[in-house]
Amino acid sequence: MSTTTTDATAADELDAQQQFDALIDADQRIEPRDWMPDAYRRTLIRQISQHAHSEIIGMQPEANWITRAPSLKRKAILMAKVQDEAGHGLYLYSAAQTLGITRDEMTEQLIAGRARYSSIFNYLTPTWADMGAIGWLVDGAAICNQVPLCRASYGPYGRAMVRICKEESFHQRQGFEILLELAQGTPAQKRMAQDAVNRWYWPSIMMFGPPDDDSPNSAQSMAWKIKRFSNDELRSRFVGMLVPQFEALGLECPDKDLRFDEESGRWITGPIDWDEFQAVLDGRGPMNSQRLRHRREAHESGAWVREAAAEYARKQQEKARFAA
Numbered sequence: 246m247s248t249t250t251t252d253a254t255a256a257d258e259l260d261a262q263q264q265f266d267a268l269i270d271a272d273q274r275i276e277p278r279d280w281m282p283d284a285y286r287r288t289l290i291r292q293i294s295q296h297a298h299s300e301i302i303g304m305q306p307e308a309n310w311i312t313r314a315p316s317l318k319r320k321a322i323l324m325a326k327v328q329d330e331a332g333h334g335l336y337l338y339s340a341a342q343t344l345g346i347t348r349d350e351m352t353e354q355l356i357a358g359r360a361r362y363s364s365i366f367n368y369l370t371p372t373w374a375d376m377g378a379i380g381w382l383v384d385g386a387a388i389c390n391q392v393p394l395c396r397a398s399y400g401p402y403g404r405a406m407v408r409i410c411k412e413e414s415f416h417q418r419q420g421f422e423i424l425l426e427l428a429q430g431t432p433a434q435k436r437m438a439q440d441a442v443n444r445w446y447w448p449s450i451m452m453f454g455p456p457d458d459d460s461p462n463s464a465q466s467m468a469w470k471i472k473r474f475s476n477d478e479l480r481s482r483f484v485g486m487l488v489p490q491f492e493a494l495g496l497e498c499p500d501k502d503l504r505f506d507e508e509s510g511r512w513i514t515g516p517i518d519w520d521e522f523q524a525v526l527d528g529r530g531p532m533n534s535q536r537l538r539h540r541r542e543a544h545e546s547g548a549w550v551r552e553a554a555a556e557y558a559r560k561q562q563e564k565a566r567f568a569a
């Protein structure tokens with residue numbers, strides 16, 4: 246009896262795996278109702294939750310400048326951008342929840358320091374020009390990495406990315422525009438813009454992740470069509486896009502060795518400091534501890550809001566039950 250059940254379960258699983266493989270091969274979407282291999286589910290939870298945490302932690306470096314933006318117009322734009330990032334975090338947490346993890350579990354992993362978020366958000370923002378550099382370089386890198394994710398094989402992730410990418414385009418343009426204004430301003434303003442670009446350029450290039458040879462997850466994620474391009478392919482595409490934009494800004498590219506390789510059709514960067522990248526991933530970047538501390542404090546001081554919302558929802562349900 247038990248052998249028959251086991252055989253039936255194994256046959257069902259084989260069938261489900263074949264259906265999953267066929268959907269991936271045909272470039273169709275996997276939806277939450279579909280069977281999926283455990284490793285596919287775990288990979289998605291890992292990537293989507295890290296992505297959501299990045300959006301939420303990524304609000305901090307820019308929120309830091311809202312009260313000091315140089316004009317009302319700049320303040321309004323920056324506030325809208327930071328709010329957009331919160332929205333991106335929420336879409337992404339919702340997408341991850343469809344895979345069977347709760348928002349509370351993800352938040353707990355983040356504030357306990359057990360989850361990753363993008364390395365880029367562990368750097369300082371000492372000047373107004375940093376807002377320009379973040380918009381232009383960080384959002385620019387994010388778009389380059391995320392446009393292909395709109396075609397990710399997992400439906401809720403791909404669909405969330407469509408709206409996120411539209412908003413990131415506006416973010417990138419506002420950053421470019423801040424830098425353009427500074428670059429065309431006084432010599433001191435131009436120096437400030439160049440200095441911010443010098444500090445953000447290399448970390449933004451590291452955002453794409455380790456080189457392909459050191460990227461343990463890429464091959465499988467590409468086979469599952471979660472990632473469509475490798476880390477190095479996207480990095481090359483990004484630096485290539487920057488070349489004419491540096492010219493338009495009248496700023497210098499900090500990478501003096503950057504060159505286009507005709508044979509591979511790729512842009513080749515100068516040496517990237519992967520030790521610095523690893524140090525930031527290990528929690529030793531300039532702002533790692535402050536970012537986490539702020540996130541933890543915000544979570545604790547927001548406890549009363551969560552309690553009030555839960556109590557309100559409970560009362561509404563009670564009212565509805567009485568009315569029924």
Ligand code: FAQ
Pocket residue numbers: 291292295296297299300303304330361362363364365379383384387390451452453454455459460461462463466472476526
């Ligand atoms: N930072 O094998 P791979 C934004 C980790 S959103 C930290 O290549 P994978 C918008 C990686 O997790 C920015 N960790 O991994 C915004 C893995 O560790 P694990 C976030 C990194 O997943 C703008 C290990 O290294 N975007 O900017 C980083 O195949 C302005 C080995 O790496 C996304 O999350 C890194 N940079 O490829 C918001 C996009 N790179 O988990 C506010 C979605 C790698 O095995 C203001 N994610 N690691 O312990 C992805 O596309 C991929 O997950 C990659 C990494 C490309 C990031």
